[in-house]
Amino acid sequence: MWSSLARSSRSLAGQFLAFQVLVVGVVLIAVAAVSVAQSTKEFRDVRGQRMIAVAENVASTPVVRDRYADPFAARLLAPDVDRAVALSGAGLAELIDRTGVVRASSDPSRVGKTVGFGPSRVVEGRAWFGDLDIDGRHAMAGQVPILSSDGRVLSVVSVSEPYPSVWQLLSGAGERLLVYLGLGAALGLLASWLLSRRIKRHTRGLEVAEIAGLAEHREALLHSIREGVIGVNTDGVITVVNDSAQELLGIGPEVVNRPVRDAGIDPAVADFLVSGENGHDVVIATPTRVLALNRRAATSQGQRIGTVTTMRDSTELASMQGQLSSHKSVTDTLRAQTHEFANQLHTISGLVQLGEYDSVRDLVGALTRRRAEINAAVTQHISDSAVAALLIAKTTLAAESGVSLQLTDDSHLAALSPAMATDVITVLGNLIDNAVDVSEGTLASRVTVHIDDGDGLTIEVADSGPGVPQAQRSEIFSRGVTSKPDVPGGRGIGLALVRLITAQHGGTAEVRDAADGGALFVARLPRIKSVTHA
Template sequence: MAKRPTSVAGQVLLLQLAVIAVVVAAGGILTVLNERSNSDEATSRVVVAVAAAIANEPSTPLAIASENPTARLQPETERIRKITGVDFIVVMAPNRTRFTHTTVDLIGKPFSGNIDDALRGETITETYVGSLGPSIRAVTPVIDTSGNIVGLVSAGVTRAKISEQFVRGLPMIFAVVLAGFAAAAAGSVLLGRRLRRQTLGMAPAQLRTMYGHHDAVLHSIGEGLVVFGEGESAELVNDEARRLLDLSDGPVTRASLPESMQSMQSMDTGIVRGELHLTDSRVLFVNQDPVMWEGTRLGQVLSIRDRTELQNIMGELDSVRSFAESLRSQAHESANRLHTVITMIELGRSEEAVEFATADLELSQHLIDRLMASVQEPALAALLLGKMSQAGEQGVELTVTEDTALGPVGVLTPRELVTVVGNLIDNAIDASKESEQPWVEVTVRDSDDVLIVRVADSGPGMSPETLRTAMTRGYSTKADSRGLGLALVTQVVKRHRGEVTTALTYGSVLLARIPSGDRS
């Protein structure tokens, strides 16, 4: 089994702990050295102060000049030594002869150490290996009232005692160092955990590979991607998403999306499958999935596909299917009528057969002639004829008003015209079935400045609020097709700066008004 590579957070944690250990160890060593240096300096100040205090005492020159200096000075220097904590105090003659010493046997013997500068009137400090071992000592002159140097005073502390005092302070230093390391390590662990959450526990190579693949995929796939984090601003928007949603360069927020897509954030599960949403120019197929990590939702991913052309093709297919059904129905009716005529002839009722056939033909031909004369767009004329047959099959009476008139050049293309009129008629047929005597009335009129498509039916109608919802909301692929149909109608109408309104007058009326503009 391959060993899992160390994550970015793990590597950073190890590196931080190593750096902290080095820094803390170096700091501890420097602290110890500094403390040792401070200890030496403090000891030097103490021995200088003790030696100077004894040398400046007026009784000291007098005691040195007496017949028995040791008897007068030894008890006093020992008292001072015990009080100050120094290891020795030596009062000596200028020729190094000791008058006092901690070790009585050394009294009267020569002092070992440097006294030349002291004989010149200076106070000196030095580290010297004397009779008690290595020590830090001070030597200062004793000057009488005449200004003559009559003796010297030396006070010192052995290195052994200094080391002992220093060692007693080391546990505190080590405790502080360890506490600092522990605090720094705890902070590193917390930082590592936060970094692990932010990098999803991945190793640098994994992040590098993921970024490379991520960047390549985003620019190569044919569907739009929008990734939202915990805030309102999108963390990622690829080029296809900007194209499909008509988004400009720069930050993208929820408010930048089409109105129907903004409400998707509030869904409990965050999962959306196959919703259709419409912009002013496109039909979009939208999926949404939550981004999860260790049971926590980090955001949402929206995938967007363009279904505009597919929807147009499906609309045309529906129209062709409708025409085919209409032709099938007409062929069936024609066969029935033909059988009726043949039977009447066989029964010897030729005149009645001719009258029956002529009346039905005149009715159909009159309708076709009227539509072809008033509607000069063949696609719309064919659509109206097909919808009349389709409505008749479903028990709905569909009529085209006498004032219907459309010239050869319109503000809408034939495909747009079929989309608007066909969807409005389909909605009306479905709605009229809720009444006892279903009927639909269609008017398409093109004046100098506006194209009017009015479809009335015997259905219950819809309020302006319901119409607004049907025109703007997104519908699932399994949702009511009427909702999508109205949205498609609105898409075409808005594209040409028109409007769709609803009213309840002699029936439920949907009215689409589209400015004609400049026709050329």
């Protein structure tokens, strides 16, 4: 029972009720202070004028003017000073000579005492009212001089009334304070009740400790997820980003509450985050990583509040896909060569059966020369055996698709280390595959390859396809969808992988218009160096 009472006393609604009561108390104290100040000012203004009026009335009384200096003035003038007190409600009325000696007083014990005039200038012949300390009490006093016919001050009439205590001032304003108290308490309780209902509705009945616990658990779970998670509201502002997302995007926790485009995120990823549409398995290549992103809309109480995007690092997966693509290309080349060799063997078999041995010799010689020409056209410019083999295989595969693949006469490539050769094969193979795909069925059906290792390594692949629109050139190397091989960019992840590899070697990948029409893809790898053989 006590635990439940303690829980209820610590509840959010209870805390707000206590706060409201505190506010009401502060308001009442402020009202009391204002009331006391106003009552004090009212007392000073009203009673001060009253005191000086009574003093003037006493000073103008003939008996007072005639007998003020009489040795028996205290007894003779007692009725007059008592009447002044009775009529005005003052506390004290006195007749004081110029030296400050009390000659007559409504308090007989003060007769003969010497008193001070304080800040009063009544001895100079001026009437005055203000604050004085009389027998240790703060009082409002009015003082009027009794003047001779020539203007000299003969004596002073002083009428005073002590200031009421704070409790007396508050008692005088009691009804007003009770009204304020009732209104304040009623408004405080009503506001507390409405506020507690609203809080319970928005917090689903959870208390402060429970909300804090949920927030801590949410943060712990969010930042322990291996996948990157980033939330963006409908205004394009980042609302949450976990540790994995910070690492994948190269950003810090300070990007929270900042617009996506001002957070230093790769432009292609930023465009995806603010597009607002659901996206599944979208692959975007940044300069250092290949990211697989999945975005879903986030709603609260039926209202859209933004999007939540998860992301995975698919760099290794993309590299493996590139290797698999290369193996598939080799397989396709072997299949094409098998088909070509089968046709040639059938032809030779037929000629042998017909006894056309001279024709067999001529055909074999022509085939040998053709193969030698293709090999020579490549190997005399390309010294790396792996890259040369790729070009020879791609030439045969392109020919099967009706596309002419040519290596320019000014191409040159020295031997590379195995690791470098693997990257070059991946870049070159993806660019050629993309060019062959778009050139197939065109009027020229041509792909031209230029390789130059004079300053780093530059690979240029021109095709006879329709070219790449200017609007797509900024993102063609960045974005691909693995489930649709016919996306812009031709082969989905292929061009993204080209950009990743070139960036890893400090290079760039770009596309522009080719001189003879179509597109020209240019990949630069400045950090690749050839291997010098002894």
